[in-house]
Amino acid sequence: MKKQVNYKVNGEEWKEAKDKAFNKLVKKVKIDGFREGKVPRNVFEKKYGTGDIISEAMEDLVQKKYGEVIITEKLIPVVEPKLEIVKADDEGFEVNMTFILDPEVTLGEYKGLKVKKDKVKVTKEEVDHEVSHILDRYAELVSKDGKAEEGDTVVIDFKGFKDNEEFEGGSAEGYSLELGSHSFIPGFEEGVVGMKREESKDIELTFPEDYMAKELAGQKVVFNVTVHDIKKRVIPDLDEEFFKDLDMEGVSNKEELEKVVEEEIKAQKEREADNKFIEDLLEKASKNMKVEIDEEIIDAETDRMYKNFIEKLKMQGVTEELYFAYSGAKKEDIMKDMKKEAEKRVAYRYLLEAIVKAEEITISDKNAKDEVKKMADMYKMTEEDIMKELGSLEVVKYDLAMQKAIELLKENN
Structure with a gap:
């Protein structure tokens, strides 16, 4: 409006x-x-x-x-x-x-929507797969004799030469490389496969055309490689020693481990099913309401989402420029995808605000303060610091009211 x-x-x-x-x-x-x-x-x-x-x-x-x-x-x-x-x-x-201004919202049907929640089931294959992941995390690298194979970790010295001259960034000593990790340019790891301890070898390669260092892109080079050690991953047995190292409460054997893993997978699937259930409810209820949302509101939400995206990259040590240089993505494509999500978010927000008003949902100061205390305990922060992050108690009240509106949708489905 x-x-x-x-x-x-x-x-x-x-x-x-x-x-x-x-x-x-x-x-x-x-x-x-x-x-x-x-x-x-x-x-x-x-x-x-x-x-x-x-x-x-x-x-x-x-x-x-x-x-x-x-x-x-x-x-x-x-x-x-x-x-x-x-x-x-x-x-x-x-x-x-x-x-x-905020648009006028006319609610349609938001109760008795008859949206089905997905049933959750955990298979034996899923449990076995997760147990194998746990075992893999506890695997040890043990030196072995013979030839290096894919999956082994080799300790190498290497020097890279272009036109018979050593190039910058192409050399290292005592470098641990997992063969098959594809962390080096194509052909390097394949060239090391089959080498033995203390063997040296020249590997002739060509850098990819789209390599980030322009002076090396598409160039022919030679790597002189020496293997000093070859290590294989040894997966532990599910024995008493492993469970002592695992140190998981209530788990001392294979059966107990599988039970805990199954419960964790089920809990994760329940959360995912609940999130999808809420999304389906919001989607159906929002289609039933009448509202005309100005484009400027959608654009503002899109801009906010993009800024949050860039902030998260910065927290990982990645600048906006670096992200686009490495990913090959385009800002306009990302903004286009975000705008679709922004349209949904804004529509759902107006839907829930209208339900809060229609159902006369109110949050007391006490309930809001209890929520702040809960958040402080969860994040190991003081209540004062939580309030500094949130800005005001009204923000907490707003979020709690929106949560109550979602619960109302679920309970009256």
């Missing part, structure tokens, strides 16, 4: 706004022959023109008007207002301010 306000300023009000803007700008200006902040208006305008004064005056007046409109019209904008400048010169200015 949008509300447009036309705002015009001229005459004495515009003159006073420009005078105020000049007095603000002149404090930052230095011109030879004048003290800082003491440049006459005519000298300033001769050097810089009137554009900056007009822009500053307009910005101040728009900010003031923005606040006035919100208070007098009792508006709650959900994104930054759009500004369309109709006129801006020495005589005055005119601007159209478009306020983007």
Whole structure:
């Protein structure tokens, strides 16, 4: 929903706004022959023109008007207002301010939706697969005789040469490499397979055309490789010694381990089934409601999602530029996919807010404070730090109300 306000300023009000803007700008200006902040208006305008004064005056007046409109019209904008400048010169200015507001929501059927929740079943194959993963984590690397095979870990020295000259970044000593991990360029690991301890060998390779180091992309090179040790992975037996190392509460034999693993897989599947159940309920209920969501709200949610995505990359030590360079992905494609998800998120949010209102769901201060305490205990933080992260108790109340609306959908399905 949008509300447009036309705002015009001229005459004495515009003159006073420009005078105020000049007095603000002149404090930052230095011109030879004048003290800082003491440049006459005519000298300033001769050097810089009137554009900056007009822009500053307009910005101040728009900010003031923005606040006035919100208070007098009792508006709650959900994104930054759009500004369309109709006129801006020495005589005055005119601007159209478009306020983007929450849309009107008309709920449809949201009870008795008859959405089926997936049944959860754990197979023996799934349990065996997870147990094998646990055993693999406890595998030991043991030196062996004979030839290196795929799956073995070799300890090697290597030097890379291009045109008979050693190139930067192509050498290492005592490097542990798992054969078959594909952590080196194609052909390197395959070239080491079959080598024996203390054997040296030249491996001729060509770097991929799309290799990240442009000076090596598509180039022919030679790696001189020496194998110092060959180690094979030894998977432990499910014996008493293994279960002591595992140190898992209530697990001392194979049967008990399989039982715990089965319970963990089942719990994970239950969570996934519950999440899908909620998603299906929200999707069906949102299709039954009537709402027209402005594109600006979707775009704002998309931008928020993208910023969160970039922040998560930074936490992993990956910059935005580095991610796109290595992944080959395009920002516009990612934004396009995110926009689809943003449309769903925004629709679900308005659905749940409407249900909260219709069902008169309220959260007390006590319930909200109890939730903060629970979060503090879970994350090993103080309640004060949790509140700093959240901003206010109203945020907690909002989230709890939304959760109650979801529970209501589930219970009345």
